Amino acid sequence: MAWRMKKLINKPENLAWELMEGLVAAHSDNVRMAGKHIILRRKPKEKGKVQLVFGQGSGHEPGFAGFVGYGMHDVEVAGQIFACSGPDRILEGIETAHEISGGGEILVLIANHEGDVINGGAAVEMARDEGINVESILLYDDIASAPKGEEKSRRGMAGMFFAFKIAGALAEEGANRSRIVEVTQKVIDRARTLAVAVRPCTSPTTGQPLFELADDELIIGPGVHGEAGPEGPSKMMNANEVMDEVLERLIADGEFKSGDEFLVLVNGCGATTLMEMFIMFRRLKENFDRRSMKYHRPLIGNIMTTQEMAGFSLSLCKADEEIKHLWDAPADSPYFKVCK
């Protein structure tokens, strides 16, 4: 059967630009645009506080352009659909942060994907050549993408949200950059994500499905661009079975123990209902109770999506008092708020 894309879009080459324009127009109290591809906080942080810059491909909304704001990151450089901006545009983002902060410290968050690493790395080098005070930190969490022991080769997935929230809260409190890097690295070291896809999505650029999957199959470990994982399809499971499987793998990989407490993110990939996510979260709680594990203010919803892919990812981050305190700190971005 021929595949036919049904999406409410205009010209494919204008997707990224049009969606950012819409997002910023809808949340103009919170964010504004500088140039064509840079999204900034409407009310910037005070000078002297570390500016957080992020650049990644579009098409994952609300992540992460929807999280620019108070207690979160300061500058988002929006790329094309599923493709990070080139170094010149990321450099523009860094230069903008440099101006806002009056020459203060800047931290660039880089999701561990080839394009993001090459372009983000080049932009940081170029900015340093201009005398800008900038460092970067690599974000990775997907246990499907590289075996245990090769954590730094893992992809950045929805668990990156923990790093954004914690780094953002610290920067807001006025921590210096080396402290932010230290705590964010702790979060990365303690965070694990695993995704499951039950139905593929269509690339809005090409109109083609990103992978194929039979009606009675699901895929464990797909990437955020719908890349089928290294593992190949498994038989379809119900909510309890799939949550048991995913939790088992995350707990084993993270060497999590009974008594541990976690930040939990049940992330919808785009077409999965909150109904399904709550049913799965219920099973997570049963598992946690049985294992004497605890969760702290869990987050359930669409955070980092892959178009209309059906499925979810589960992210866990082993929490300590510092992480919990920063997770609870106030935030005010278009798609994530924590009340004071």
Add this chain to the structure above:
Amino acid sequence: MPIERVSREQFKTILGNVTAAVSSKKEYLSQLDSHIGDGDHGFGMANGFRIGFENVSQTPEGSIEHYLKTLGFSLIKEVGGASGTIFGSLFLGMAKGAKGREEIALADFCAMLAEGLALVQQRGKAQPGDKTMIDAVHPAVASLRQSLTEGLSLVEAFERAAQAAQAGAEQTKNMIGKHGRAKYFREKSIGYQDAGATTIAVIISAIAASLASMEP
């Protein structure tokens, strides 16, 4: 008489033909990318070349070096991701090799493509055998060098280079992906041809066809 060198205007025509060739193959290149990537390689490339060549066309003055730089920067800006920067770097490297040249002979093409390859490797850190576009560029450079020592004509040399690039692209089927999204498929990436290497084969074959059409 076979042509020995191309002028600035002829070089611009070649870039136009390369742009048209990438555009005509965009579905095929994307389809290759769909197995071990995210399936939009050809579309991204076609869009980048289209805008890049528009930018080249809008600068009536300028040198071959300038055209290559314009195309390279356009690819980096418009395509994004790893592929935009890597393909952009290829043309920026070629621009270095074309510095000060009014006309381009086989020896210049050799030097340009070698500079392009060097910049790509510096930026992307990939080696031959890693299942990337380098697996097509590398044999093309070697083939051009060989043709230069054998004293072949420009057209003959590019016909051979196009074959070498095509063979290199096909060889990637036997390789395990070490970079980009193909990396996560590990040994499951075997059997699939790399889309970037195939784009290089398309580009070099378009250069060969352009040169052949310029023969009197």
